[in-house]
Amino acid sequence: MVRNQKMQVSTCYRWLLSLLVLLFITACNGDKKDPILGLEPIDGLQSILLSPADPSIAAGLSQKFVALGIYADGTSLDLSDKVVWNSATQAVSTINSQGIALALQPGTSVISASLAGKAASTIFTVTSAELTSISISPSDPSVADGLTTQFIATGLYSDGSTEDISTAVNWLSSDTSIAVMAADQTTSSGLATAVAPGSTQISASMGDLSASTSLTVTNAALISIQLNPANSILYVGVSQLYTAIGVYSDGSSQDISALVTWASSAPAIATIDNSSAAHYGEVTAQAAGTTQISAQLGAISAETALTVVNETLSSIVVSPLNSSTPVGLTRQFTATANFSDGRSFDVSRSVVWSSSDTAIATMNANGALNSGLATGQAAGVAQITATLNAVSGSASLNVNNSTLTSIVVTPVNSSLVVGLTRQFTATGVYSNGTSENLTSLVSWTSSNNAVAMPNANMTSNSGLVTAMSAGTVQIGATLGAVSAEATLNVTATALNSITVTPVISSVAMGLSRQFTAVGIYADGSTQNISHTVVWASSNIQTATMNANGTVNSGLATGQATGVVQITATLGAVSGSATLTVTAASLSSISVTPQNPNLVNGLTRQFSATGLYSDGSTADLTTLASWTSGTIAVASMNASQMPSSGLATGLSAGTSLIRAAFAGVEGSTTLTVTAATLVSIDVTPANASAVVNETEQFTATGTYTDGSLVNITDTVVWTSGNTAVAAMNASGQLNSGLATALAVGNVNITATLGAVQDSAVLTVTAALANNPQAPAMGELQRFVMIASQAITTTAGSSIADGDMAILDLARTAYAGFTPGAIAGQFTQLTNGVSYAPDDVTPPYVVPVPYASMVAFINQVRTDLGVAATFLAADPNPAAATQALPAELGGLVLTRGVYRNAGNVIIQQGDLTLDAQGDPDSVFIFVIAGTFTTGAPGGNIILTGGAQATNVYWRTGGATVMGSNTNFAGNVFAWPQINLGTGTAVTGRLFSVTEQVTLDANAVTKPQ
Incomplete structure (x- = not known):
């Protein structure tokens, strides 16, 4: 039943396809018959869908169309090379037998495809937009001799659009003894092959326009090859993708999966693909046994063992179990196979996908990179089924006919340095209050492409913007008649x-x-x-x-x-x-959380933490082999994947969850209950935000067994007034995040089945010239964080917040006295301390994290994001003001202040005046050192100013003088040193080094 499929896209979403088309070109079946079923393409054919729907491109370019056959059993087959193609207006465009249309001159033509009495058509518009410039990426790359680099040519047109014109331009290497280019107008156009060390100019030209960049070929030699995964287990009938990483003499590494020659020592046990770009290194298990998978490039080779087992396929779990999408949009499903030995495997590319009603939803091609992608065609509910070896699993997809009302582009305001890139996201807000990620569907534009240029639309990295020159631009996203913009400031700093x-x-x-x-x-x-x-x-x-x-x-x-x-x-x-x-050896594995309960149908993330002989720990969650002792009760996600360790409850009962690595195993018992959802509690119940800021909501479900479960990424989030606030897309890691759009009050609702709850978000106007504060995330809970160490002498007292060491072990806390409970210090009141090597038990992992390592990683991420935001110029909501080198005796009001050198507070005190508004934000960006001390050195807050709204971002060492009073949140790139008796109301965060205390009082502001 495996048939390659391409989605149909409704007219208002006609831009959906270009990314998916590229994937399906590689997956197209060129045989007359379906390779699995042996069916003729006309057998059971019900209809044909053409994609993309109603596209438009500039004259001189080409467009690939895909004809998707929809069959009676809900499966699909790519018929692009089997249908009869036709362009109604040959003067506007022609189309070949593979569905590639050439745009000849401005106008419209009807493109049609027919087979066995079935036909479909779409309108192809050729615009009069003229090519105005060409951009080449990457810029000035380097590559080892013998390797390849793929260059992309992006065309900028007079109507502001951008197109990937890599296959349309003429490519040239100025020195073919250094690097040669692939033949033009082929699928390899833009591919440079290095043939000798040196430097050459790579240029792309079309007509009178051209662009160029430098390619440096190094003399680094290939030393070894590393294969991933290593020594793996695979099941008969299942496929797995291997990668080959080349390690070079200069210490660099390169993915060479497409360059090596792959082989299996026993093809009867497992075969491996060398034939197509989308499948290089893909192994398919044929029969039980062991084979060596090898990769060779020149004289260098590597191999790893693959064991194929013929265990019984017990069940297939399709996730998400229940989801929804508007007509014309998509939802990605994943199929996980559970085998009789307790292991699980991602079989999304091996199963046969089908839809119970192709009028409501159609499925993407089986065996392709994005197999399991469903596209909503009409309002209704369809069952999405995955089948392998007569075993099936299914999930429900509710397609609704809500309409797109607005788009939110994030980040709303940001800054970027020339030569770097920034990823923008487009979130669509729908008439039913839900939201969807439309980043790959919208048309991206820049108000000035000389300042910043978006990637070509409908590619894998749509929304990625490259800074070209200093200036300020509006980055726009448009879908149909709906559009939105965000501001990007580009600086030319060195x-x-x-x-x-x-x-x-x-x-x-x-x-x-x-x-x-x-x-x-x-x-x-x-x-x-x-x-x-x-x-x-x-x-x-x-x-x-x-x-x-x-x-x-x-x-x-x-x-x-x-x-x-x-x-x-x-x-x-x-x-x-x-x-x-x-050389530490693995002593034990701790699986957390210990002995949890799980409601049937929901998921629980487990974590595996390895304890080593030298006392160190490591997160083994994505490395361990996970098994469920009773697969009828719970299944595990595939091992050695980003989502490893995730358990799904299938029926009431208990199952032993095991994690094994390097011959060591850890386990815990999971109890799955048949409890049903009683209520949902959305928190905070009453929240506030200013326009363009965000607020994170959390949904906690209460079940009939009394359990409380965080279901934030399971519920469907809606906004009662999408003009006031929009929600992030449901079912994502950042679900429940609301973006404030306009002044007003709005109900934020979380719904799961027939149960729902709401909270109120009050959106207020931003104060004039009031800077935007950084998103703190997990930083909110902390009073002190350091990368390497936190040390103190006797007499220090720390209050109302937690502490964390991010990159070294707990021994990096020096001078502290442990309390009665793990993580407590006698010097720390109303808070606990954390470190990466803390093992549960006795340490407690904060909810909702599965391990201490996962929690610490999130804190590290939030710290980097906040520190980088504070250093950005300009701040999204306020212009930068000059900061004097001496602050003593000054009175400053809210704003952003910057100094490129060193700053002191000595000749008097610094007064921060909020002028009667306690929401006033003060941000100080100091590139050099920051020192306070006698005879002044104090910070005085007046006019309602609050320490929690004061931020210090320092690039050099931060030293606070003895017996002074300091206020604010310090984000120091290196170290923070407090003199004897200094009192701080604020937070102390050292991004790369340490915090040193000397009989100090540090209190987190409320």
Whole structure:
């Protein structure tokens, strides 16, 4: 029943397809018959859908159309190479037998496809927009000799639109002895192959227009290849994708999955694909046994064992179990297979997907990268089913006919440095109060493409904007007649330095550590450039780095014991950190939470924390092999995936949840109850926000067994007045987040089935010239955070907040006296302390996190986001003012103040005057050191000013003089040192180093 499918898109959503088309081109079945069923394409054909619907492009470009056959059993087959294509107006466009239409001149033509008496058509509009400029990305890359780099040419047109014209331009390398380009007007257009060390100019031209960039080919040699996953288990009939990472002599790494030659030592046990770009390294299990999966490039090769087992397929779980989408939009489903040995596997690309009613929803192609994607066609409820080896699972999709009323583009106001990128998100707000992520569907524009240029629309990275030159632009998102804008300020400041965090860390051999690169610029601003820098290890025998430019760039893996420098480089600027790889052995695994209850049909995230022989810990959640002892009661998500450790309750009972790694196992008991939802409690019950700010709501479900469950990402969120506030899309990690749009009151409602609850959000107008404060997230609970250490002498007292060490063990707390309960200190009142090596029990993990490591990771993320936001220039809501080097004796009102050098408060006290408005925000950005001390050095709050609304962002060391009074939240890039007797009302956060106390009183403001 496997048939490749493409979605139908209604006219008002005609921009949906371009991204999906590319995926389906690679998945198209060129045989006359369905490869699994052997069916002729006319057997059971009910209708044909064409996508994209009603597209428009500029003359001279081409458009790929897909003809999707919808069959009586709810499955679909890509018929693009089987139908008869026709363009009604040949002077406007022509179309070939593969569905590729060439736009010839402005006008419209009807594109049609027919087969066996079934037909479909769509309108193809060719515009008169003229190409005005070309942009090439990436800019000035480097690549090792023998590797390839894919360049993208983006065309900017006179109507403000952008298009990917990589296959339409003529590509040229100025020195073919350095690098050669693939043939033009092919699927490989823009692909450069390095043939010798040196530098060459890569240019793309069309007519009289051209653009160029430099490609540097290094003499780095391939040293080794790493294969992922290693030593894995697979089930007969299931597929799995392998990746090959090349490790080079300069310490860098590259994904070479498309370059290596893949092989299986026993094809009768498992075959591996070398034939298509979407399937390089894809293994399909054929029969029980063991085979070696190998990858070779030149003289370098690597192999790993694959064990294929023929366990019985017990069940398939389709998630999300219940979801909804408006007509014309999509919902991604996942199929997880549970086998008789308790293991689970993601089989989304192996199952046959079908819809119970293709008039309501159609399914994407089986076997494609986005198999399981359903598209709403008409209002109603359809059952989405996944079938493998006669075993099926299903979920419900409710398609509603709500209409798009508005779009919210975020971030609303942001800043960016020339040469870097910023991802924008478009959230659609619908007439029923729900919201959907439309980032890949809208048309993105920039008010001035010379300042900032969006990526070509409908691509995998739609909404990604590149800063071109200094200035301010409006980034727009449009779908049909609905549009919205956000403001982006681009600065041309120079990169001064790069900070790599954690500065000092350790990892057990075979495990990984994530590093982050932050660029510090001449104006004192900072940017996360982890995906832009080139990462390298000083000794690849000790540690290797993940491939550069990927989502997990900066991830180091320990290979052998020793100390290595991890370096991040951008242009001529570098930064580094120290990583120690230890030979510690795994002693035990702790699975948390311990012995939880779960309501049938809901999910619970488990975490596996490894305790090592040297006392260190590591998060093994995504590395461990997870099993459920009773798969009829609960199933686990596939192991070694981003969502590993997630359990789904299937029926009432108990199941032993196990996590195994390196021969060590940990477990806990999960009890699944048949409890039903009684009520929902939405908190906060009454919240307030100013226009353009956000408020996070939480939904807690109360069940008949008395259990309380966080169901924030399970409920459907709606806004009673979408003109006042819009909700983030439901079913996401950030569900429940409301964005304030206009002054007023609005009910925020969470619904699950027939049960719902509401809270009130009051939106007020922003104060004039009042800066926007950073989103604090988990930082709200803390009074003190440090990357490396927090130390104190006798006599310190800390109150009303928690403390955390982010990157070293609990031993980095020095001078503190442990309390009666784990995490408590006698010096800390109304708060607890956290560290990455805390194990549960005896330590308590904050709700709703599954492990201490997960919680610490979120705190680290929130700290980086807030610190970067504070350093940005300008602040979204207020212009920057100059900050004097000496603040003693000054009286300052709300605003953003910046100094590119060192600042002191000594010749008197600093007074912060809120002028009668307690919501006044004060932000101080100091690029250098910040020092307070005698004879002045105090900070005085007046006119209603509150310490919680005062923020200090310092690039150098922050030193507070003895016996002074300080107010505000300190985000110091390096260390914070308090003199003897200093009293602080505020928070002390050291992003990269330590906080040092000396008989101080530190109180978190309320």
